[in-house]
Amino acid sequence: MRNIRQHIGEINKHSASLLLLLLLNADFAFTGLHIAKHIFVPYHSPWDIRVNAYLEIYHLVKLFWIILLFAYILKSTRCFGYLSWILAFTFFLVDDAFLIHQNIGDHIANSLGADLPHSLSLQPRLFELAVLAIAGFLLLII
Numbered sequence: 001m002r003n004i005r006q007h008i009g010e011i012n013k014h015s016a017s018l019l020l021l022l023l024l025n026a027d028f029a030f031t032g033l034h035i036a037k038h039i040f041v042p043y044h045s046p047w048d049i050r051v052n053a054y055l056e057i058y059h060l061v062k063l064f065w066i067i068l069l070f071a072y073i074l075k076s077t078r079c080f081g082y083l084s085w086i087l088a089f090t091f092f093l094v095d096d097a098f099l100i101h102q103n104i105g106d107h108i109a110n111s112l113g114a115d116l117p118h119s120l121s122l123q124p125r126l127f128e129l130a131v132l133a134i135a136g137f138l139l140l141i142i
Contacts, residue, residue: 023062030058056096063093088139101131 074082105128
């Protein structure tokens with residue numbers, strides 16, 4: 001019985017190492033693709049749009065897996081501190097998938113556009129950062 005448990009433990013360690021190796025290789029591959037895109041591909045070409053879509057999908061899948069791994073750790077350890085990490089990464093996933101801070105920032109900038117001085121040339125970007133700062137502050141409190 002003891003040998004079976006040791007063998008299962010070794011398989012789990014090997015599987016975790018293999019998963020980590022695969023994720024890191026995917027990160028390096030997509031980082032290289034991102035750098036190559038900026039060096040060799042003209043802006044707004046069809047290939048540029050396709051690569052951006054692949055990078056965005058990989059980013060969203062990675063956030064989803066991080067949430068699942070934290071949920072597994074929470075279930076295994078019963079340490080509820082991981083719940084705050086699950087909430088934070090869920091916010092990042094939802095925000096990136098639905099462009100929440102960009103849409104809210106654009107809406108605020110457009111609704112206040114006539115009242116703002118012309119010296120604020122990056123009005124939508126300024127409000128996007130403000131929305132992210134407020135969300136980050138709320139996540140920090142949690």
